[in-house]
Amino acid sequence: MVEAFIRHIRNKSILDPTKTYLLASSGGIDSMCLGNLLTKAEIPFEIAHVNFQLRGEESDQDEEFLRNWAKTLEIPFHVHHADTYAFASERNISTQMAAREIRYAWFEKLRSERKLAGIITAHHEDDQIETIFLNLLRGTGIEGIYGMADRRGWLIRPMLPFSRKEIEEYILENQIEWREDSSNEKTDYKRNKLRHISLPALYEVGDDAKSNLLNSFERLKDTGKAFTALFDNWKSEKIKESDDLQILSSQDLLRHAGASSLLYFWLRPYGFNSDQAQDILETCQFSESGKLFESSTHLLNIDRDQLILAPIPSEFESISISASDIEFTIPEGRYELLKLDGREALDKSRQNAMLDLERLSFPLEIRTWQxxxxxxxxxxxxxxxVSDFLIDLKVPVVKKRGIKVLISEDQIAWVIGYRIADWVKSTAATRKLLYLKKQ
Incomplete structure (x- = not known):
């Protein structure tokens, strides 16, 4: 196993013998096996252990076991004592989730402080299978098949090609001491149910069941990568961007194979889930124009034969503009306020406005339209x-929410970015202009 381990880390270039790493260790069979392999491969490491204080004296004994091991190896030992139950209660999460958040946050803090090259964990082949099945049970789709990577950011998993059986055999053969976590035998958690009940039953289907599963997962992972490449091409060709809008023709979606997956992969980064993506697709299929869908950050509108995506406008508090102000800033940008002679040539860009200054009463107000x-x-x-005016201009629903107006004495002088009011236009009698110019 040592030779296979060294060959693996060299072929994948995931560990460098000239650098020092942080080994996350519980004292269990997997991390003790990994520690031994790292030592024989001459990969320098320090040991990090979290005492979650969940098993009383047993937890303290784990800590002492690892402390003594570190002394034997003459390498640094780091321990973090966590009140896991309190942490879980404060965040209203499970004890398992709390333990995960605690350990990875502390590992990264320690790695950064010690300027170490990475965090090494002892996840192996059987953990990988369990992770994939847990992902599938959560409804993650094809990406759940990917499981854990050999390296992701600072996190390194050099034992993924090795099975639990190989680890157990190596531990016995080399007479390596390790600590048994009694909670691993409980079936209260999903992972333990898979480990002790579901997967053993599945492997009994045939001697090659496990290897066939792993081969299938690899092929599906490759299929997923092919889909990702096709999705990227489709997205670049079919989704148009205009200001902060993304626009997709419903026909470019509906006539493409795998429309549901394409739609979900497009919308997922913007907070939409798979159920919403399916509802949106069905709305397109039934040509239900006008429907609006919302995530925590974005809005999607079915507008005639288009899907239009935009960020939800941030809450905007009205601002006041005095006669002496020379500029103002709103989410759409910064504007200069210039006072010009009335004979100045008019700027007809809808992004800017030229208003008869003498018709305006200060202070002016900018607020969201109502x-x-x-x-x-x-x-x-x-x-x-204003609502009818925006409909006439075919302004997308997702854009309407954030539109602002310039007010003078309760009268709208300008629907910003669209059109000024007739009463404040420049005429032959205009002597002074207020020029609102976007920078």
Missing amino acids: EGDRFIPLGMKNAKK
Whole structure:
């Protein structure tokens, strides 16, 4: 096993004998096996152990066992005492989840402080299978098949090619001492149920059941990588970006094989889950225009034959502009406030506004538009609801929420970024202009 271990870490280039690492150790059979292999491979390491204080005297004995082992190896030993039950209660999470958060946060803090090359854990082949099945039970889809990587960031798992049986045989052959965690035998947790009940029953189907599972997972992982490449091509070709909007033709989605997966992979980074993606797809299939879907950060609108995605506008508190101000900033950008001669050539860009200064009353106010707001758009004679005005311009629903208006004495002077009001336009009689120019 030593030769296979050295060959693996060299082929994958995951451990460097010129650098020192942090070995996360519980004192159990897996981490003690790994510690022995690292020593024989001449990979320098320090030992890190978390005493979760969940098993009373047994936890303290684990700590003492590892402390003595570190002394024997003459390497640094680091221990962290955690009140795991209190941590779990404070965050309203399971004890298992609390232990995971505690140990990885502390490992990374320690690695950074000690300037170590990585955090080494003893996850092995059987852990990998358990992880994959747990992922599938959570409904993670094809990415759940990927399981754990040999290296991800600072986290290194050099034992993934080795089985629990190989580890047990190595421990016996080399007479390596280790500590048994009694909680590993309980079947209260999903992982332990898989380990002690479900997977052994599955392996009994045939002598080659386990190896066939691993081979299938590898092929599915490769299929997943192929899909990812195809998805990236589809996304770059079909999804158009305009300002902070992403726009996808519903036909470019519906006529493509695997539409459900394409949609989910597009929307997942923006907080949408697989159930929402399925609802969105069905809405497109039934041509239900106008429906709005929301994640914690984004909005998606089915608008005629398009899917339009945009970030949820941040809460905006109205701002006041005095006659002496020379600029203001809103989420859409920074604007200069310039006072010009009335004969200045007009800027017709909708991003900017030129208003008759003498018709305005300071202080001006900028706020988000509200239902019921009305104004007379430039070039029109009758007042129009801002909501109807935006509909006429076919402004996407996802964009409407964040639109702001400039107010003078309770009258809308400008729907910012769209159109000024007719009453404040420049005329032949205008002597001074207020120029709001986006930078």
